[in-house]
Amino acid sequence: MWKDSETEIDYLNFGHLTNLLTNLIDNDKLLPATIGVYGDWGSGKSSLIKMAIRNLNDQNDQEKIVTLNFNGWMFEGYEDAKTVLLESILDTIEKNATLTSKGKQVLKGLFRSVDKLKLMSKGIKYSVDLINTGGIGIIVDQVASKFKEITGEDIPESQIEKTVNSIREELNLTELREDLKLFQENFAELLEDSKIDKLVIFIDELDRCSPDTIIETLEAMRLFVFTGNTIFIIGADERHISYSVERKFSEIKGNQIDIGKEYLEKLVQYPIKIPQLDSNEVEFYVFCLLLEDTFDIGKSMSIFDTINKKRRNNILDFTLSNAISEFSEEDYYNVLSGIYSTAQQLAGLLAVGLNGNPRQCKRFLNSMRMREIMAKSYGIELNRNVLTKIMLVEYFKPAAYEQITILAGKSSNGIVNEFSFLENGVGKEDENALMTFFQDDWSEKWLKINPSLNDKDLRGYLFFTRDSLRNPVKLSSLNLSKDAQKTLQMLTSGGSATLEAAVKSKDQLSLFDRVEISKILSSDIKINNGKYNFSQFKSFFIWVTSNIDILDETIFFLNSLDGEKINIGAGPVIFQYLLESHPDNRVIKIIQSWRNKNGELDKAIEKSEVK
Structure with a gap:
């Protein structure tokens, strides 16, 4: 058996990619830098980065290189990704450097900035409270709740007023904005004091995160991207990252702008794409x-x-x-x-x-x-x-x-x-x-x-x-690709426009994905009042008959349907297929068997023919 984890042993013929990534990290002229290691889920991104960092450490015993592996997916749902990343970077520097007293003061100030961001993220989730009180009310409630949890008693009234005033001072927005403007400058000063030659931050599993977590992580990165000898390496499927950016800035109009692509190009200077194995x-x-x-x-x-x-x-x-x-x-x-x-x-x-x-x-x-x-x-x-x-x-x-x-x-x-x-x-x-x-x-x-x-x-x-x-839907053993999951989502949405878009996307999918989608659609057709759900049948029928090159694999699912249970609303859909210039003989035979069993369906198809 084999563990589903990254490795430093090159079974994937990544030597040329490993050397490229190592050289990019090692080139002082390129710093600070952001590198994108792009590839499908499971393509070996983490292994490639791990091999490159090992090579770097082996080749540079004179330099002080500090690395941080950050997995935002681990914190999703528990912490704000932005502040967790910032804290993780500062923690890494604190653990790996002997700071002067001035450096310690700078570090303390940076931690304080992160704490302010934390307080803001607590309050900003509650828009009404934020509008009325600047987000302070909800934070005070959390402080009071924590106090009672620890002591078993309610927080005294006198202490609440002090807490409100203290938090209001911390959340002075003007001061906070100024604080963030100084963040890069202070961080560069901290790096210099730490005597760290290179700080390499590997952002892993980003494409497993929700779009909101992805954006929070990218926003945190922007504070460091052009600061000191820092190297960020993002290991992800770039399509997922682009989608998250497009979702965030969906209000930007204009077909000429690919906002996801442009955002990534500005953030990531050196993209490395992992090719599909032959x-x-x-x-x-x-x-x-x-x-x-x-x-x-x-x-x-x-x-x-x-x-x-x-x-x-x-x-x-x-x-x-x-x-x-x-x-x-x-x-x-x-x-x-x-x-x-x-x-x-x-x-x-x-x-x-x-x-x-x-x-x-x-x-x-x-x-x-x-x-x-x-x-x-x-x-x-x-x-x-x-x-x-x-x-x-x-x-x-x-x-x-x-x-x-x-x-x-x-x-x-x-x-x-x-x-x-x-x-x-x-x-x-x-x-x-x-x-x-x-x-x-x-x-x-x-x-x-x-x-x-x-x-x-x-x-x-x-x-x-x-x-x-x-278990006809084998997603637990072999997941659909992200593109296939998106296509499946469109097929099951019930809309005509999304169904058409799903069919158009079929050429971008692998044979496995297309057959698996057919299988999932077939198994998901529900029966209401003795008839197949029309929307589900329509998606399944159109998907299967549109993928003519895999009909050998999918005809079985079509043939397994009971003609008597097909809704008469499917008549025009079936007729539209029969109108095609070269309908498949096997599908024609199946349709005829349905018509023989289901007189109402037969009449519905005939009506469509008359029209």
């Missing part, structure tokens, strides 16, 4: 993970270091198969070859289906290992290559997977005879229940993967993967 890189990554899981840490790292050295020395011509062949004299060579075989089998289809996302690849492998462990508890040894081949269908062709499960269940020996025709051309095509699912390029590649399934008892493999049948 099939060779996925192969190497999966191989390294399996290597780590198979051998002890000493042996696996020794093999990895040898292979990685060859890769780094000849990055353009490196092949994993050639590197492994050099271990042919070792007694573990067969085990190594088996690991490579599994990695090779998975690489191409995971690279396409999961967009080469490292975290999702790791979750796929963790799911594989959990199933092997469960099987072993019953004394069943699953062939890993058969298991992963079945899992690929489960993840990327869920309808085909369910049909395979049905066929294996009907077979006395667990052998699905339909694979004989698909793999070897044996049998009759028109009688093959799997034929409709395996007619695209993905299927052609999958069918060529060893081993063949036409003679395999699949019952054990399907038994330990059957959890996916009970």
Whole structure:
């Protein structure tokens, strides 16, 4: 099994990106600086930054480099992100520097400024109180509540008046604004006094935060961005950050302004974008993970270091198969070859289906290992290559997977005879229940993967993967990308304009995302008074029929609907599809079966034809 956390071991071929980030941090001429490490969720942003900081510390033993890892997501809902970040930076300096008495005074003043911001953030949440009293009333209430919690008694009246006056002095807005103007100047003075050569602040998990927390964090950063030898590194999906900015400044009109993009460009001077892993890189990554899981840490790292050295020395011509062949004299060579075989089998289809996302690849492998462990508890040894081949269908062709499960269940020996025709051309095509699912390029590649399934008892493999049948929406094991989540939200909003926008966005999504959305929409259709919810049916039908290239995977969901339960309001929607120049014959057959079962729907479609 593999932990879902960052690492300093470069399984992802990030050497060039790590060196770039290290050089940007190390270049004194660029300071102060803000660097953006952009990539999808789970693409390896935190690992890249961790490797760069390690390199920096290894290369610069003469400089005093202080680093802070700040995770705003941890504080969300508990503290104001802006003040937590400011306090964390000041705390880090205090812990890592020997300050003069003057420096200590400056630090104390900076903490005092942050405290004022805290008080303001407490009061500003209550607009009426803020208008009437400057936010003081609610803060006094909190002080009184805390006093009673500690002492068990109400705060004396005389003390309340003193508290009000004290807070009013602290929240003098004119003074506060002046205080913030001096913040950068005082902070630069503090850095100089601390003798810290570089202060590196890594803002992690920002794209997991709410838009409000993201904006608060960015606003706090602005106080430091052009101050001293500070380097901010933001690890995030830039689309999420841009969306938060656009939401914050939604009142700004004009189609010519991309406010999210412009805001980021002004804040982040040096963007680094993590590319999607290709099939060779996925192969190497999966191989390294399996290597780590198979051998002890000493042996696996020794093999990895040898292979990685060859890769780094000849990055353009490196092949994993050639590197492994050099271990042919070792007694573990067969085990190594088996690991490579599994990695090779998975690489191409995971690279396409999961967009080469490292975290999702790791979750796929963790799911594989959990199933092997469960099987072993019953004394069943699953062939890993058969298991992963079945899992690929489960993840990327869920309808085909369910049909395979049905066929294996009907077979006395667990052998699905339909694979004989698909793999070897044996049998009759028109009688093959799997034929409709395996007619695209993905299927052609999958069918060529060893081993063949036409003679395999699949019952054990399907038994330990059957959890996916009970849980059709597998978001807990493989999350949709953020773009796919946005598309799903538009599809379920019920509006015609958002439905149209969702369909237009389909080309930006991966095959996995589009199939998974179809699956979610299918499972979410509710029945009201014996009929499918019209809005949900409409979204599902239009989405499935618009994604013609994945119809092999999604036709099953369409076919599973009961024609009698389709609302007559769907008549015009169905008719509109039939008007298309090349409607798919399989969909036409399904529609005809619905019309045969549902006379009212048939008439509704006929009415649309007359119009």
